[in-house]
Amino acid sequence: MKDRRYALIWGGSTITGQYAIQIAVEAGYRVIAVASERTRRRVSDLGAHHVITRDGRTPADIADEIRSIGQNKIVLGIDLVGPQTATHGLSCLSKSHPARFAPLAVPAPPIAAPSNVEIVNVEMKRFVLDPESRQYAVHLADLVGQGRVKVPKVIVLPGGLQEVEAGLTRVRNGDMGGSKLVVRFGTSKLSTDRT
Numbered sequence: 001m002k003d004r005r006y007a008l009i010w011g012g013s014t015i016t017g018q019y020a021i022q023i024a025v026e027a028g029y030r031v032i033a034v035a036s037e038r039t040r041r042r043v044s045d046l047g048a049h050h051v052i053t054r055d056g057r058t059p060a061d062i063a064d065e066i067r068s069i070g071q072n073k074i075v076l077g078i079d080l081v082g083p084q085t086a087t088h089g090l091s092c093l094s095k096s097h098p099a100r101f102a103p104l105a106v107p108a109p110p111i112a113a114p115s116n117v118e119i120v121n122v123e124m125k126r127f128v129l130d131p132e133s134r135q136y137a138v139h140l141a142d143l144v145g146q147g148r149v150k151v152p153k154v155i156v157l158p159g160g161l162q163e164v165e166a167g168l169t170r171v172r173n174g175d176m177g178g179s180k181l182v183v184r185f186g187t188s189k190l191s192t193d194r195t
């Protein structure tokens, strides 16, 4: 079982999903990721063994394909999209092996799970403030430094505060194609203000 464990990442092209795919591959999982036609190549390049494209398909149809690949061996699942895909993702997990599922895009209350599945909820603020979390940041930085984990592409909007609204619209429209958006704030105006 150990060498055939599967991990499901639903939302493989999200920024979080891109890291999750690479970390799961590093940990020895065979990775099944759900993405779009547009980002399929990127997700595949990150190491996902199976990329299922979602364009024009229902979550139920996608879940059928996931189950046919995973064959009751999916023991780790992460949903990065929402309640509907989280429910379908959970239904793809192994029915007989101990499994873990992290519905990261679903706010509390947590979804119900079969007895073999542990639901892992991550509250970002608490995670960041917990000193125990430092080890994960250090390990991830090591993996990035060694070139074993690639950071997502970054698109920089140079215009400062007035670019934020346009940037948010772009994110809302799903127009990022797997890139992270960063708004650059100039410092010269701030230092002028202080003098």
Ligand SMILES: NC(=O)c1ccc[n+]([C@@H]2O[C@H](COP(=O)([O-])OP(=O)(O)OC[C@H]3O[C@@H](n4cnc5c(N)ncnc54)[C@H](OP(=O)(O)O)[C@@H]3O)[C@@H](O)[C@H]2O)c1
Pocket: 010, 011, 012, 013, 014, 015, 016, 017, 034, 035, 036, 038, 039, 040, 054, 079, 080, 081, 085, 104, 105, 106, 122, 123, 124, 127, 171, 174, 175, 176, 177, 178
């Ligand atoms: N709890 C926590 O600690 C925690 C931490 C990090 C993130 N999150 C949550 O995780 C989610 C993802 O965050 P993010 O910043 O990584 O996302 P992001 O980079 O903004 O993800 C946007 C991408 O999601 C993909 N997507 C949209 N609908 C999809 C669908 N139905 N199936 C598969 N992919 C879909 C689209 O890519 P394609 O068009 O290529 O499919 C889109 O480009 C958010 O809900 C965020 O709040 C939670």
